[in-house]
Amino acid sequence: xxxxxxxxxxxxxxxxxxxxxxxxxxxxxxxxxEADTWTFSRLLELEGGPARVAIRQPEENGASxxxxxxxxxxxxxxxxxxxxxxxxxxxASERASVRxxxxxxxxxxxxxxxxxxxxKLDPRWxxxxxxxxxxxxxxxxxxxxxxxxxxxxxxxTMHMNIRLCEVVGRGGAFPSAEKLARTRAxxxxxxxxxxxxxxxxxxxxxxxxxxxxxxxxxTDTATPDDExxxxxxxxxxxxxxxxxxxxxxxxRHSRLPLDTESVRHGKSVLGFTGTDAQxxxxxxxxFEPFGEHAFRSYWFEVWEFYERKAGASETWRPKEVxxxxxxxxxx
DNA sequence: GGTAGACCTGGACGC
DNA sequence: GCGTCCAGGTCTACC
Numbered sequence: 001x002x003x004x005x006x007x008x009x010x011x012x013x014x015x016x017x018x019x020x021x022x023x024x025x026x027x028x029x030x031x032x033x034e035a036d037t038w039t040f041s042r043l044l045e046l047e048g049g050p051a052r053v054a055i056r057q058p059e060e061n062g063a064s065x066x067x068x069x070x071x072x073x074x075x076x077x078x079x080x081x082x083x084x085x086x087x088x089x090x091x092a093s094e095r096a097s098v099r100x101x102x103x104x105x106x107x108x109x110x111x112x113x114x115x116x117x118x119x120k121l122d123p124r125w126x127x128x129x130x131x132x133x134x135x136x137x138x139x140x141x142x143x144x145x146x147x148x149x150x151x152x153x154x155x156x157t158m159h160m161n162i163r164l165c166e167v168v169g170r171g172g173a174f175p176s177a178e179k180l181a182r183t184r185a186x187x188x189x190x191x192x193x194x195x196x197x198x199x200x201x202x203x204x205x206x207x208x209x210x211x212x213x214x215x216x217x218x219t220d221t222a223t224p225d226d227e228x229x230x231x232x233x234x235x236x237x238x239x240x241x242x243x244x245x246x247x248x249x250x251x252r253h254s255r256l257p258l259d260t261e262s263v264r265h266g267k268s269v270l271g272f273t274g275t276d277a278q279x280x281x282x283x284x285x286x287f288e289p290f291g292e293h294a295f296r297s298y299w300f301e302v303w304e305f306y307e308r309k310a311g312a313s314e315t316w317r318p319k320e321v322x323x324x325x326x327x328x329x330x331x
Numbered sequence: 332g333g334t335a336g337a338c339c340t341g342g343a344c345g346c
Numbered sequence: 347g348c349g350t351c352c353a354g355g356t357c358t359a360c361c
Contacts, residue, residue: 151355195339
């Protein structure tokens with residue numbers, strides 16, 4: 001790529017492959033993880049138009065080919081700066097935006113102290129170092145992706161995001177709130193296959209575009225979890241599950257976004273029995289002791305189950321994962 | 332406050 | 347190839 005190149009410093013424990021491939025959204029368009037080269041790429045929306053960024057974390061001594069185990073590759077990459085290659089030249093403002101969006105996706109603001117506290121509470125993840133959870137470069141994209149994940153199986157979520165980028169996004173980028181707000185419901189339904197979510201997505205986009213969503217209030221640590229949870233549920237298409245999921249995407253991990261997948265987890269991994277409602281309650285209770293890190297404990301258990309089925313997440317390829325992650329295969 | 336049914340799509344299945 | 351059934355979270359109407 002001939003264009004701007006950036007170097008981004010990361011926390012000492014950060015591993016791109018582990019921390020990017022930590023939540024399902026890394027598999028959703030326009031995100032792309034190249035499993036062979038450990039390169040994360042996507043289009044980012046910038047003031048001068050979309051730009052493609054390819055992000056790598058070169059390993060110590062550049063000796064990736066000689067390192068045969070996942071653990072040794074992770075160790076060699078740990079804490080090393082990210083190298084970002086953009087497909088065009090960026091101005092200073094755009095460079096700052098790219099840095100900010102990358103920091104949001106990989107949660108570079110989460111320091112080692114926070115994760116050390118999590119590992120003290122739940123030592124199962126100390127060895128692997130898991131703790132960060134991938135998210136989108138913007139809150140808006142996280143919210144829309146959450147809506148596309150509701151009441152649908154994973155392959156359809158993947159398809160909806162591909163179509164949103166292809167049909168509505170500029171040049172294949174994830175569509176902006178302004179663009180989605182101006183899109184017809186019939187386009188979203190007919191061409192993006194979002195079904196009944198069409199009007200809800202447009203209304204959410206209008207709220208973001210009009211500045212009615214106060215992101216600063218949401219990210220302010222002084223804002224109580226209960227108030228935020230209540231507010232999120234007033235948004236169109238956002239119920240209890242989606243609210244809890246958006247909260248974890250905002251960095252609040254005390255609530256669990258429980259769905260049918262959680263019931264599956266409760267039954268098959270935790271050995272719970274009873275009705276679905278009873279199992280949901282037991283799953284909530286089970287993770288209560290992990291307090292403000294409850295979601296991390298819950299999620300990495302679920303993630304470990306997926307990895308036992310499909311191999312280490314760094315090696316996943318979207319098409320293969322789409323067919324592997326159907327409800328029938330996860331039972 | 333709790334519950335039933337509608338909302339859509341894509342995949343699985345039977346014929 | 348066609349029709350039917352089912353999974354999935356939110357919303358609305360109703361009790």
